[in-house]
Amino acid sequence: MTEAPHHIISYTKLTAVWGLLLLLTGATILVTRLDLGPYKILGALTIACVKSGLVIAVFMHMKYEERLLRILLFVTLVTLAIFIGFTFFDVLYR
Amino acid sequence: MNPSDHPPAVFTSFWNDTGKTGITSWIFSTDHKRIGLLYFWSVLGFFLTAVLLGLLLRIELMAPGRTIMGPETYNALFTVHGAIMVFLFIIPGFPGAFGNLVMPIQIGARDVSFPRLNLFSWWLYMMGAAVIIISLFTGGGPPDTGWTFYVPFSARTGTNVSLAVFGVFIVGFSSIVTGVNFVTTIHRLRAPGMSWDRLPLFVWSLYATAWVQILATPILGITLVLIIAERVLGVGLFDPMKGGDPVMYQHLFWIYSHPAVYIMILPAMGVISEIIPVFSRKPVFGYKMIAFSSIAIAAAGSLVWGHHMFTSGMSDRAILVFSFLTFVVAIPSAIKVFNWVSTLYRGSISLEAPMLYALSFILLFSIGGLTGLILGAAATDIHVHDTHFVVGHFHYVIFGGSGFALFGAMHYWLPKFYGRRYAEKPALIAWGLMFVGFNITYFSMMVLGMKGMPRRYYDYLPEFAPLNLVSTVGSWILAVGLVLMLVNLIRGLRKGEPVGNNPWGGATLEWTIPSPPPTENFPEEPVVTHGPYDFSKAGTP
Structure with a gap:
């Protein structure tokens, strides 16, 4: 199997993503202070998903990987999302 | 090329290829066949241990009150029986033993993609098993929680739960590693001409299983770590007093453990899909639908865990x-059963031992599956939940299904790897004893459950006594059959009649090479020219 070409990401881009991650961390804290009822968890998890998505795509270079690998990771994450979603479905309506 | 054109001396069997002998030639071997046999014999050892525990449990339940043990011992025994059967026998039984032995040959490969990782998975399995065994004799003694380790009891009991779940945690890694290895192997190492629609159905079932192993097992790992955190640090994740939720544990546990049922049953269905066409001398009916239904069962089966928690x-x-989704899984399962029966229709059926196990699989699995729908329907589940009905039901699926398929696989494939076969007549008697004993043992349990006898209770009301006695006597018949089967099989593998390349007339690739196979399976890479059930071309790639 051939190695994928090594991709170098610029400091500007890395710094921008880092800044965005910090902002989203702030948003997570903000969400906990708002009175959203059970949707508070949904909000916090959505922000967490966006954050981990950024880390995987940029810092872990998934954005520059071949298609098959991206699909496999996507399927895995969707499966995890379904597991979490179904569990919340119970808690939400209890 | 037809290997039978070669004189037999060209091949060196994998049994004496390296010139090395002794235990190190096995426990450090990266040959998939040796690792498969390592798995097979270790798994069989644990199976027999757990069978013994099961027999002791049945003797205890033979009559009301104390028979041979006290309630604490009873609790420990059913926990250890379940944990060994699930985590050390049936989950690794198919992928670890027969997956390793057969799958690379069936796709025309020399070995799996990561042979060293493969060996590592067996080591992980043995290390996990060792930790579980140590947990039985140290600390507060064997765990008494049931194999499900439910909180809050598992967080509070004084028995050695932490070490036991840590052992299961390690065994889980072995399962993940095997899954990764199999997915990669099936994607990357298929021989030329081995397209996805020529893949033997056993390989399809292992492929679906491998995905479940990869995606679901990590969740069990995390859940088990949380039990240890709960016990050691008192974090309160599952403790309502600290804002936790005990039902959350059951979600996490069954997110893995229900799909784990499909790790146990899918490869068993794959075995049946191999045996039935060969012993009916007919191509399998509905190849694509059987292959597709394996994937569908793996996918839909991963979404039904909530049916363990209706009460x-x-x-x-x-x-x-969850109740609706449970009924959805019945569709691909029924597709398989109907396709097997259609394969049998007007076939030239020969009732040798592997076929008898396959046929009894269809019956027993169907009973297990249909009683599963009684449990999957919320209204009826409330009445029979946590009764002996559940115990009878899952033994029909896992023992009558997976267990009988494993016995079928032992009769069907072990002669390939030992070059010798069992005697037919004792094999048929053993099958008959087991089939009768099995039904007496577990059908009685289902009736007892319907009458209201709870599971995991040490004692019971006098009205349940007659059927409990029947069930216990059934377990003895089952055990006699099992011993006879193993003695006959092992004697056959050591001293039985030698078999040629293709004793059953199968058309998959493993029957084109000598028995036992040479180290790297094929003298040269085979070029596959026909489907796995094209019997007109049996014996050629």
């Missing part, structure tokens, strides 16, 4: 969704 205080809406 645990889960929300009604969630019960509705």
Whole structure:
């Protein structure tokens, strides 16, 4: 199997993503202070998903990987999302 | 090329290829066949241990009150029986033993993609097993929680739960590693001409299973770590006093453990899909649908875990969704059963031992599956939940299904790897004893459950006594059959009649090479020219 070409990401881009991650961390804290009822968890998890998505795509270079690998990771994450979603479905309506 | 054109001396069997002998030539070997046999014999050892525990449990339940042991011992025995059977026998039984032995040959490969990782998975399995065994004799003694380790009891009991779940945690890694290895192997190492629609159905079932192993097992790992955190640090994740939720544990546990049922049954269905066409002398009916239904069972089966929790205080809406999804799984399962029966229709059926196990699989699995629908329907589940009905049901699926398929696989494939075969007549008697004993043992349990006898209770009301006695006597018949089967099989593998390349007339690749196979399976890479059930071309790639 051939190695994928090594991709170098610029400091500007890395710094921008880092800044965005910090902002989203702030948003997570903000969400906990708002009175959203059970949707508070949904909000916090959505922000967490966006954050981990950024880390995987940029810092872990998934954005520059071949298609098959991206699909496999996507399927895995969707499966995890379904597991979490179904569990919340119970808690939400209890 | 037809290997039978070669004189036999060209091949060196994998039994004496390296010139090395002794235990190190096995426990450090990266040959998939040696690792498969390592798995097979270790798994069989644990199976027999757990069978013994099961027999002791049945003797205890033979009559009301104390028979041979006290209640604490009973609790420990059913926990250890379940944990060994599930985590050390049936989950690694198919992928670890027969997956390793057969799958690379069936796709025309010399070995799996990561042979060293493969060996590592066996080591992980043995290390995990060792930790579990140590947990039985140290600390507060063997765990008494049931194999499900439910909180809050598992967080509070003084028995050695932490070490036991740590052992299961390690065994889980072995399962993940095997899954990764198999997915990669099936994607990357298929021989030229081995297209996806020529893949033997056993390989398809292992492929679906491998995905479940990869995606679901990590969740069990995390859950088990949380039990240890709960016990050691008192974090309160599952403790309502600290804002935790005990039902959350059941969600996490069954997110893995229900799909784990499909790790146990899918490869068993794959074995049946191999045996039935060969012993009916007919191509399998509905190849594509059987292959597709394996994937469908793996996918839909991963979404039904909530049906274990209908009486645990889960929300009604969630019960509705999980109940519906449970019924959805019945569709691909039924597709398989109907396709097997259609394969049998007007076939030239020969009733040798592997076929008898396959046929009894269809019956026993169907009973297990249909009684599963009684449990999957919320309204009826409330009445029979946690009764002996459940015990009878899952033994029909896992023992009558997976167990009988494993025995079928032993009769069907072990002669390939030992070059010798068992005697037919004792094999048929053993099958008959087991089939009768099995039904007496477990059908009685289902009736007892319907009458209201709870599971995991040490004692019971006098009205349940007659059927409990029947069930216990059934377990003895089953055990006699099992011993006879193993003695006959092992004697056959050591001293039995030698078999040629293709004793059953199968058309998959493993029957084109000598028995036992040479180290790297094929003298040169085979070029596959026909489907796995094209019997007109049996014996050629």
